[in-house]
Amino acid sequence: MTSSLNQLFTRLLESESIFKNKEVLRHSYTPDVLVHRDTQTEELATILVSALRGETPSNILIYGKTGTGKTAVTRYVGKELENMSERMNVKCSVIYVNCEVIDTQYRLLANLARHFGEDIPMTGWPTDQVFQKFKEALDTQEQVLIVILDEIDKLVKKGDDVLYNLSRMNANLKRAKVSIIGVSNDLKFTDFLDPRVKSSLGEEEIIYPPYDADQIRDILYQRAAIAYNDNVLDGSVIPLCAALAAQEHGDARRALDLLRVSGEIAERKEERKVTESHVRIAQDKIEVDRIVEVVRTLPTQSKLVLFSIVMLNLSVQNQNQLGQPSTITTGEVYNIYRKMCKSIDMDILTQRRVTDLMSELDMLGIINAMVVSKGRYGRTKEISLSVPVKNTYDVLIEDYKLNPLQGYNVKVGYF
Numbered sequence: 001m002t003s004s005l006n007q008l009f010t011r012l013l014e015s016e017s018i019f020k021n022k023e024v025l026r027h028s029y030t031p032d033v034l035v036h037r038d039t040q041t042e043e044l045a046t047i048l049v050s051a052l053r054g055e056t057p058s059n060i061l062i063y064g065k066t067g068t069g070k071t072a073v074t075r076y077v078g079k080e081l082e083n084m085s086e087r088m089n090v091k092c093s094v095i096y097v098n099c100e101v102i103d104t105q106y107r108l109l110a111n112l113a114r115h116f117g118e119d120i121p122m123t124g125w126p127t128d129q130v131f132q133k134f135k136e137a138l139d140t141q142e143q144v145l146i147v148i149l150d151e152i153d154k155l156v157k158k159g160d161d162v163l164y165n166l167s168r169m170n171a172n173l174k175r176a177k178v179s180i181i182g183v184s185n186d187l188k189f190t191d192f193l194d195p196r197v198k199s200s201l202g203e204e205e206i207i208y209p210p211y212d213a214d215q216i217r218d219i220l221y222q223r224a225a226i227a228y229n230d231n232v233l234d235g236s237v238i239p240l241c242a243a244l245a246a247q248e249h250g251d252a253r254r255a256l257d258l259l260r261v262s263g264e265i266a267e268r269k270e271e272r273k274v275t276e277s278h279v280r281i282a283q284d285k286i287e288v289d290r291i292v293e294v295v296r297t298l299p300t301q302s303k304l305v306l307f308s309i310v311m312l313n314l315s316v317q318n319q320n321q322l323g324q325p326s327t328i329t330t331g332e333v334y335n336i337y338r339k340m341c342k343s344i345d346m347d348i349l350t351q352r353r354v355t356d357l358m359s360e361l362d363m364l365g366i367i368n369a370m371v372v373s374k375g376r377y378g379r380t381k382e383i384s385l386s387v388p389v390k391n392t393y394d395v396l397i398e399d400y401k402l403n404p405l406q407g408y409n410v411k412v413g414y415f
């Protein structure tokens, strides 16, 4: 066994990789050249240049759909600003914080304070005290601090006190100056902010438009040249990845994922060239992975509603095969849902609430609910699954609360 495994490793290692440097296709990589983002780069640089004069740059909010280059541009400009400030001997630091990871006021302030050498415990201090420490440490010398809060909406969900304090901080600083760049793909997140925080944070606003297929193609060509060995990509691969990603609101991240996963699939099949068919397989795989992740993180009640739809779907498939065409309605979903709740001892929600949960599943793209008229019987919704039934079933049944429902018979309502 061991020797055959050794042979396999040796063979895999010896077969020439199609990748030159796969890491540059990962999300964490920031390219040195950002194509088709000159306007946004210059706009940001024009606002931040004040820092090099020792003045406070305006606070900025940057919006745009996912994968439109917000993070890449902001980090790139931040890095160049720091480099320039070093050359000019002006004290300026840029701190990047991903608020999906650092998602509480305490952790954010502790993170900032630590950057200036303060030793703050992971938890335990009053938040005010952490803020005070950060303020003191920052104000020991003349300097400009720019804090990039990426995915700032995640932080706001837990209250906006910290943003309020940060955005007013300059009034209490003697030597240092602070400015904030908030980055978000949620255009509406400021609706939940205190109006004072909202106006202070949004002194400047920059909107990132989605990329079109040609622009994504350029991004991919540039990245592929460093990621792949020469001549391993079939001519149609990049245009196809770009076209598919452009359909998804011009998401460059999705395009890069497609390019990487296509290569991984080709490599796994021990093929020397990446072709259109690998891209198609990659597209399905990424979609299934996305759905699996969304389904896995649903609340239990939503999972149960979805499970009812999955089971009805399987039953309908059988009926259709027997030549008895059938559809799924909200009423049927609720019936099965109730029976399932009883059999696993879960609270039964009202039909209204279950209908709301179905609307949420519809919004997530997991199901499709279409209103149909039933003549004098009024209107109902016909439900269909927008995701592969087998994968969805497998993820749902992994949940220990739903696991006892394995083998449930929809038709008769018991096992």
Ligand SMILES: Nc1ncnc2c1ncn2[C@@H]1O[C@H](COP(=O)(O)OP(=O)(O)OP(=O)(O)O)[C@@H](O)[C@H]1O
Pocket (backbone or CB within 6 Å): 026, 027, 028, 029, 030, 031, 033, 034, 035, 036, 037, 064, 065, 066, 067, 068, 069, 070, 071, 072, 073, 184, 185, 219, 252, 253, 256
């Ligand atoms: N103009 C560009 N040139 C080269 N690479 C780019 C460009 N725009 C985006 N990318 C790449 O696409 C990926 C996604 O970009 P980025 O993370 O900046 O998007 P985003 O708008 O911040 O998305 P999200 O809102 O989901 O965080 C990154 O790998 C980034 O390097």
